[in-house]
Amino acid sequence: MADFCLDCWNKINDRNDPPDKYVLSREPELCEECGKYKRVIIMERKHYGLLFTFMDFIMDLFNRGE
Numbered sequence: 001m002a003d004f005c006l007d008c009w010n011k012i013n014d015r016n017d018p019p020d021k022y023v024l025s026r027e028p029e030l031c032e033e034c035g036k037y038k039r040v041i042i043m044e045r046k047h048y049g050l051l052f053t054f055m056d057f058i059m060d061l062f063n064r065g066e
Helices: 006-012 050-063
Strands: 022-024 041-044
Touching: 006 022
Parallel strands: none
Antiparallel strands: 022 041
16 A cells, blocks of 8 residues: 655645545655655545544643553
């Protein structure tokens, strides 16, 4: 699967999707379009919004102890 940053994904697909719509990598990875190290799209969220943003925040707090 190709790895694209959100900016390139929106440019390729002629969209203006917000970052909350996608699960992004935690660490910067190489974007295959622009060649820069950025957070890339892992997958699209089925339902996105405030609830999932809050859940991601809680999971980040939980995973910091690793």
